[in-house]
Amino acid sequence: MTRTHWIIVAVVALIVLWGFSSYNGFVSLNEQINGQWAQVESQYQRRLDLIPNLVSSVQGAMKQEQKVFGDLAEARTRYAGAGSVNDKAAAATQIEGALSRLLVVMENYPQLKSSEAVQTLMSQLEGTENRVSVERQRFNDAVRVYDTKVKTVPSAFIAKIFGFEARNYFEAAQGAEVAPKVNL
Numbered sequence: 001m002t003r004t005h006w007i008i009v010a011v012v013a014l015i016v017l018w019g020f021s022s023y024n025g026f027v028s029l030n031e032q033i034n035g036q037w038a039q040v041e042s043q044y045q046r047r048l049d050l051i052p053n054l055v056s057s058v059q060g061a062m063k064q065e066q067k068v069f070g071d072l073a074e075a076r077t078r079y080a081g082a083g084s085v086n087d088k089a090a091a092a093t094q095i096e097g098a099l100s101r102l103l104v105v106m107e108n109y110p111q112l113k114s115s116e117a118v119q120t121l122m123s124q125l126e127g128t129e130n131r132v133s134v135e136r137q138r139f140n141d142a143v144r145v146y147d148t149k150v151k152t153v154p155s156a157f158i159a160k161i162f163g164f165e166a167r168n169y170f171e172a173a174q175g176a177e178v179a180p181k182v183n184l
Contacts, residue, residue, distance in 0.1 A: 022158040029146040033167055036139040037085060040170070043132045044092055048076050050128060051099075054121040071098040089170055092132075099125060136170045143167045 001009075055069055075098050079091035103125070147166045150159040159165075 018154075019158055022155050023162055025149065025155070026146075026159060026162065026164045029142070029149060030164065030167075033139070033142045033146055036135070036142045040132070040135045040139050041088065043128070043135045044079065044088070044095075047095065047128045047132060048079060050124060052076070054124055055102075068098060068102045071101070086168065096129075099129070140169050143169050 051072060055072065072095065075091060075094040078094060079088060082088040082091045103122070149155050150164055150166050
């Protein structure tokens with residue numbers, strides 16, 4: 001073999017190694033996103049398990065607001081039956097809307113705030129929502145890193161060859177930027 005042949009073989013070998021490395025990087029980033037979504041779902045499940053138990057301990061004092069509890073139960077059922085990430089995100093948004101209404105109800109009835117059960121409920125809701133928020137942010141961070149690699153050259157060529165496509169960010173529902181009104 002001539003020197004030119006060796007150079008061509010070396011260049012081809014480097015391109016193949018780069019291709020394998022890029023492919024493995026996509027697989028790794030994709031799995032990181034899947035793992036982070038599992039964390040988001042874990043926090044959703046915590047929320048879905050925790051809230052009904054806490055709410056049932058407060059329900060006696062809040063019989064006048066049964067619709068809010070019904071909305072929470074309906075949203076929980078919708079989440080449990082959701083098949084895709086987007087369906088689960090939409091159901092989670094429905095839960096958040098019901099929780100916002102519950103918090104408004106609790107603000108409107110000051111005598112409820114003094115109840116230890118209600119204080120526990122509010123504290124747990126706040127903690128749960130903070131956990132969900134953190135995991136969503138981590139999910140979006142993982143999607144950003146992956147999508148950047150999918151969309152930038154030269155790794156975009158490998159992404160296209162092997163069918164790696166950009167992933168969707170978790171986005172807030174329309175109207176989420178408007179805080180619920182609390183009338184005291």
